[in-house]
Amino acid sequence: MHLLLSRDRQLCTKKTKGASVARIFLAQRRKDAKKPPKRGSALRLCAFAREISSAKNTFCAKPGLPIKTIHVPQQRERAWEIAREFQLPTVYDATYLALAELRQCEFWTADEKLFKRVRDKLSFVQWLGNYSLNRC
Amino acid sequence: MNSTEVCVDASLAIKVVVPEAGSDKADALFDQWANDETQLIAPAFFEVETDSILRQKVSLRQELTLEQAQRAFASLQGSPALHKKD
Numbered sequence: 058m059h060l061l062l063s064r065d066r067q068l069c070t071k072k073t074k075g076a077s078v079a080r081i082f083l084a085q086r087r088k089d090a091k092k093p094p095k096r097g098s099a100l101r102l103c104a105f106a107r108e109i110s111s112a113k114n115t116f117c118a119k120p121g122l123p124i125k126t127i128h129v130p131q132q133r134e135r136a137w138e139i140a141r142e143f144q145l146p147t148v149y150d151a152t153y154l155a156l157a158e159l160r161q162c163e164f165w166t167a168d169e170k171l172f173k174r175v176r177d178k179l180s181f182v183q184w185l186g187n188y189s190l191n192r193c
Numbered sequence: 194m195n196s197t198e199v200c201v202d203a204s205l206a207i208k209v210v211v212p213e214a215g216s217d218k219a220d221a222l223f224d225q226w227a228n229d230e231t232q233l234i235a236p237a238f239f240e241v242e243t244d245s246i247l248r249q250k251v252s253l254r255q256e257l258t259l260e261q262a263q264r265a266f267a268s269l270q271g272s273p274a275l276h277k278k279d
Contacts, residue, residue, distance in 0.1 A: 122206055122223075122269060124233040126240065150202070152236045157200035160234065165222065167204040167215055181194065185205055188218045 129159050143175055157181055198232045203242035206235075210265040211250065211257065243269055 135155035140148045150171050157164035158181065165183045166172060172184035208219035226233060247266055250257040257265070 122209060122233070123227070124201060124206065124235050124239065126235050126237045128237055132236070149238070149242065152238070153200055153202045156234065156236050160195055160198055160200065162195040162198040162200055162234070164200040164202070165205055166202045167208060167219070168202065185208070185215050185218050185222070188222055190218060190221055 127156070129156060132156055132159060135159060139175075142178075145174075154179060154182065196231075198234055199226060200234050202235065203239060203246055206239075206243055206269070207246050207265075210268045211247075211261075213256075240269075 132155050136148045136152040139154050140151035145151050153164055163181050163183050167185040169184060169186060172182055175182055205219055208216045209223055247262045251259055251262045
């Protein structure tokens with residue numbers, strides 16, 4: 058947790074007017090939530106920093122999303138089968154589903170149509186809309 | 194079920210860098226995964242999808258200005274994803 062805190066504190070480090078605004082904004086959010094700083098919201102804050110500041114030189118270190126892109130054996134074949142089984146028009150969504158199935162992990166999406174299409178047979182699929190903010 | 198990994202798609206990830214419906218939930222999810230030290234995974238074309246969504250939001254749906262999309266792209270790009278073949 059301390060590591061995460063330190064990492065997020067590095068998001069907006071350059072001493073510019075814009076960065077100061079960003080730091081105040083982040084600090085307020087932390088105070089409000091009384092929780093560790095939010096990586097996701099901090100990322101978006103950096104992306105839209107100029108929306109809340111007129112500073113020309115707003116600087117944000119960019120941590121990126123910590124997502125590892127991988128390919129596993131049989132992924133392509135399984136994606137093809139899934140696309141056929143659920144009559145998906147492309148294999149893009151099916152490839153996510155195949156990867157999660159082969160890795161035996163959850164698959165999270167914001168795509169409600171996809172979720173509704175596969176939820177009865179693929180129990181590892183989770184939809185963002187069902188996530189409760191009060192869960193933690 | 195493997196709880197140390199979670200597969201995420203571009204529709205979810207984009208909500209972390211662009212303010213839109215569901216961004217609050219996406220933030221909370223990514224925070225939870227970070228706290229749990231969950232490894233997030235996606236297929237190799239994940240980055241192409243996220244970047245295409247941003248382009249669509251500029252060109253087709255006109256939901257973002259080019260500058261906003263550029264900053265969202267920069268936020269996504271910050272940490273190069275690791276590419277690995279098992």
